[in-house]
Amino acid sequence: MAAELILALDYGGTKHTVGVIGVGERQWRAQRRIFAPAGADAAYDLETTLAAARALLAGRQPVAIGASFGGPTDHARGVVVRSDHVPGWERVPLQALLEGAFAAPAGIDNDANAGALGEHRYGAGQGVAHLLYVTVSTGVGGGWILNGAVWRGADGLAGEIGHTVVDPAGALCGCGKRGCVERLAAGPFMAGDAAVMLAAEPGRGAILRRLAGQQPLSGQLLSEAAAQGDDVAREILQRGAAALGLGIGNAANLMNPQRVVLGGGVTKAGELWWETVRQVAQATLVAGMRLAVVPAGLGDDAPLWGAVALAEARLGR
DSSP states (O other), X not given: OOOOEEEEEEXXXXXXXXXXXXXXXXXXXXXXXXXXXXXXXXXXXXXXXXXXXXXXXXXXXXXXXXXXXXXXXXTTTTEEOOOSSSTTOTTBOHHHHHHHHXXXXXXXXXXXXXXXXXXXXXXXXXXXXXXXXXXXXXXXXXXXXXXXXXXXXXXXXXXXXXXXXXXXXXXXXXXXXXXXXXXXXXXXXXXXXXXXXXXXXXTSXXXXXXXXXXXXXXXXXXXXXXXXTXXXXXXXXXXXXHHHHHHHHHHHHHHOOSEEEEESXXXXXOHHHHHHHHHHHHHHSOTTOOOEEEEOSSGGGHHHHHHHHHHXXXXXX
C-alpha cells in the first residue's frame, strides 16, 4: 500500500521551501528551496512553488496540504491578507488555490503561528502547554501556543511582538510607530543603523568595513563581524538583543508561558546576543515567574513543519 503523502509549503519574503513527507513520518522524502529574484510578485511565487511541488510529488497525490505564509493571513477563511515584502498577495485565496491545484484539503497560517505549531509538535516546544515562538529575521513575528493549541486572537493578529513598543522615542518603524522591537532587532533595520553609524564615525567598525567590502550590509555580516570583535556590530546587535529581551519579558508578564522558542537568522548572532536577550527578559519578569528562552529545535524549517501540522489537522490528526 502506497504511503499517504503530505505537501508542505513555506512562503517567505525571498525564499520559499516545498517539502513532501509521509503522514506520521519525521524525515522529508523530498524538499526544495526556491530563491525569488528581486522584483518577484505573488504570481511568480505561486507559479514556481506549484511547479516545484508537482516535480517533488512526481505524479503522486497528496492526501493533505499545509502552507505557512510570511505575512498576515485569515486562517479561518484560508486567505492571505497581504505581504509586506512581495506585491500581489492582497486577499489571495491560497487555501482554495492549493486545493484546486492538488485536489486535497489544505490549511494555511502565517509563518509565526506555523513556526509555533511546528516547534510545539516536533521541536523545542514538545511537552509544553504554554509557549511563545518568536522569529527574528527580516522582521520579528510571534506565535502563541496556549493550552496546547495555537492562539490567534480575535482578529487573527495575536503574537505581534515585533510591534511592541520598547522605546517610544526611538526610530520610526515600518508600521508607523516608534521604537518597536522589530525596528531595533530585525536584520535589515540593524544593518541600516550600522551603515549610518559607520558613515558618522569613520574611526569605528574596522572589521565590519573590511567584511562588507563593496556588498551591502546585512544581519549576517553584522553577526560575523561581532564574532570577530567589531565594536559597531556588537553595539547594534546588543541593542537589538536588549529590545527583544524587553519585548519577551513584557509578553511573558501578560501570558506567563513556560517557554519562549527563538528562531530566524538573527538568532545565530552568538552567545553574547543570547546572554543579553535572556538577561533582559529575566530582569523584566514579575517576581516569581519562571521562563526558559531556548533556540528553535527545527531551525529555519520550523514554519515548514508547522505546515505539516496544519495538513495533519485537516486530516483530523
